[in-house]
Amino acid sequence: MPELPEVETTRRGLAPHLVGHTLNDVVVRQRQLRWPVPKAVEQAIGHPLEALERRAKWLVFRTPPGALLMHLGMSGSMRVFLDSAPAPARHDHVDLVFDDQRLMRFNDPRRFGALLWAPGDPLAHPLLARLGPEPLEDGFDGDWLWRQSRGRRAAVKAFIMDPGVVVGVGNIYAAEALFAAGVHPQRAAGRIGLPRYRRLAEAIREVLARAIRAGGTTLRDFTVADGSPGYFSQELAVYGRHGEPCPRCGQALKRRTIAQRGTVYCVRCQR
């Protein structure tokens, strides 16, 4: 399930092959993704790809008249073909066809992904405009989390997964960061002090950065496999490991549902 590190890894893999090339066609085989793929995506045709950026888990394909916005959802993946592409396979929903025989293919079995068109400034698009800070950039730190959390009674796990608070923290890395920081996922966000939020912010940055580094070395080509539980499962301390001993204290890891999501944590190390 692509989280921020997977999306960033995808971006880094795709960009060198596509940026600067002109988009010759957008082939949509399956229009019913998370939202119907709008006809307006054709407005990108005939224009060069100026930049491939990431905002939260969105990939932003910038062209002069606007941007294509792509989301991998739960099960999406991208692949680039540099000369002749094979016949599309099951769940190959969209091709971005570039000059020089280049083709980017979007595959998404569960169709939770998206392809949208943002005319003008993509960051002003309704889905992007109200997002919180990027966790790996300036503007995100423990002080920010602390200020945002005052008066919030929801579980801290739900709080850090709220895209208005900070983007790109999905279920896997929320669990990992909370474990690394020693914070119990169920604790009310408003009842955690500044020092612990500083630790938590640092943990969020660290787990995401480490996963991106791992992605850079793990993925040999620009193919991003449909990873179930992420491509970095060897690196995960608690996610998917309930019943196993806590890597810090040896106590069996617990699993319960918090904020409608399966959550693994250590009852002894996380308070």
Next chain:
DNA sequence: AGGTTCGCCTGCGGGC
């Protein structure tokens, strides 16, 4: 307005 639940999908693991 914060908080919670729903629903979109397919693949897969477990039970029988």
Next chain:
DNA sequence: TGCCCGCAGGCGAACC
């Protein structure tokens, strides 16, 4: 072996 069921999950929308 094969079928069925339930669950998983990002996240916007709808609800309370």
